[in-house]
Amino acid sequence: MMKKLAGIVVFMVGLLLFYGVSNVDDFPGWGDPDSPANASPLSQYFITDTIKDSEVPNMVTAVLADYRGYDTMFETVVIFIAGIAIFAVVRVSRNNSPVCGGNKDDEPDLIITTTCRLLVPVIQIFALYVLAHGHSSPGGGFQGGVIMGASFILVAVAWDLDTALGRFSEKAAIACAGLGIIIYAGFGLASMFYGEEFLNYGITHKLLPGVESPEMARYYGMLGVEVGVMFTVTSVMFLIYGLLSTRGRMSGGL
Amino acid sequence: MNLLVVTLIVLGLIFFFGGVVGLLRFPDFYTRMHAAGKADTLSTILILGGFIVYNFAEGGDAASWNVLVKIAFIALFIMLTSPTSTHALMQAGFESGIEPEIDDDESESTQEKKGRDS
Numbered sequence: 001m002m003k004k005l006a007g008i009v010v011f012m013v014g015l016l017l018f019y020g021v022s023n024v025d026d027f028p029g030w031g032d033p034d035s036p037a038n039a040s041p042l043s044q045y046f047i048t049d050t051i052k053d054s055e056v057p058n059m060v061t062a063v064l065a066d067y068r069g070y071d072t073m074f075e076t077v078v079i080f081i082a083g084i085a086i087f088a089v090v091r092v093s094r095n096n097s098p099v100c101g102g103n104k105d106d107e108p109d110l111i112i113t114t115t116c117r118l119l120v121p122v123i124q125i126f127a128l129y130v131l132a133h134g135h136s137s138p139g140g141g142f143q144g145g146v147i148m149g150a151s152f153i154l155v156a157v158a159w160d161l162d163t164a165l166g167r168f169s170e171k172a173a174i175a176c177a178g179l180g181i182i183i184y185a186g187f188g189l190a191s192m193f194y195g196e197e198f199l200n201y202g203i204t205h206k207l208l209p210g211v212e213s214p215e216m217a218r219y220y221g222m223l224g225v226e227v228g229v230m231f232t233v234t235s236v237m238f239l240i241y242g243l244l245s246t247r248g249r250m251s252g253g254l
Numbered sequence: 255m256n257l258l259v260v261t262l263i264v265l266g267l268i269f270f271f272g273g274v275v276g277l278l279r280f281p282d283f284y285t286r287m288h289a290a291g292k293a294d295t296l297s298t299i300l301i302l303g304g305f306i307v308y309n310f311a312e313g314g315d316a317a318s319w320n321v322l323v324k325i326a327f328i329a330l331f332i333m334l335t336s337p338t339s340t341h342a343l344m345q346a347g348f349e350s351g352i353e354p355e356i357d358d359d360e361s362e363s364t365q366e367k368k369g370r371d372s
Binding site for chain 2: 109111112115118119122
């Protein structure tokens with residue numbers, strides 16, 4: 001009975017979706033130069049003037065980290081809040097919780113751990129590459145942070161969570177999650193101290209050594225906030241994995 | 255040159271096809287994983303080799319050497335990770351008690367799961 005009912009609901013939602021996308025007159029055509037997104041003077045400005053404003057060839061990163069710095073900063077805050085919320089809901093103290101999963105006497109498999117030993121450093125270097133190359137090619141703090149977090153999760157899967165926590169402890173993860181936002185907001189505040197708006201990095205060329213022009217200061221400011229984003233994303237990813245895979249006990253695990 | 259590229263890629267696709275057939279048709283978990291792991295690795299490396307040769311079709315300049323190194327790294331990591339992940343799946347299957355199907359012409363039973371919880 002419930003299955004049939006669910007089937008009817010799914011079918012009707014499908015019909016609704018089909019109706020929604022079949023009404024193609026509402027949308028502009030593919031690559032239409034007169035569509036609102038393309039015709040807006042803002043898009044034209046980003047395409048032509050990003051390189052003059054900030055020396056950053058990848059305009060997506062420039063829009064994300066500079067023109068819309070607020071948006072990205074609060075995105076990072078959202079990720080931080082997600083991690084803290086999961087921590088607050090799931091975490092239980094070690095003493096009064098039932099033991100679940102994971103038998104400690106299991107040796108971690110030799111083949112898997114050897115491969116992970118080879119791979120984890122490469123993954124982490126690649127994460128840093130993705131982070132540092134976010135200006136001139138696809139990449140940036142979020143992507144690099146997820147890759148970096150995955151490398152710690154890989155350690156936790158191949159050995160067990162305690163080994164991974166020995167590398168990157170729970171306290172360190174929470175502290176790094178907060179530190180990332182402090183780095184991001186710190187760059188914003190640093191530009192305020194020189195009399196500019198919050199997150200207007202151009203002025204920080206007076207602060208950063210070896211940076212002459214405001215354009216290069218924007219370039220390095222974006223790199224700085226991306227580093228902050230990476231700190232937060234890495235530690236929140238690892239924290240969420242650790243909490244959910246052990247039902248909040250943060251030890252033993254799978 | 256183009257012939258070599260097509261040969262490599264088609265060879266890779268044939269191995270892929272073999273892997274898919276094995277994955278779908280083999281009788282039990284272990285033989286299926288065997289087919290998937292073996293064929294996957296070899297065919298991916300063959301196809302990537304085809305890409306490398308195609309990249310050098312117009313003479314090798316600095317950019318194509320760059321691409322060569324990148325593709326070689328991808329091939330290396332696939333060679334490392336694909337058999338390892340197959341091994342990990344096999345190990346997990348063995349530890350959770352999936353019985354291999356042994357051909358003794360009596361039992362036609364498929365995968366038999368023993369809940370060997372520890």
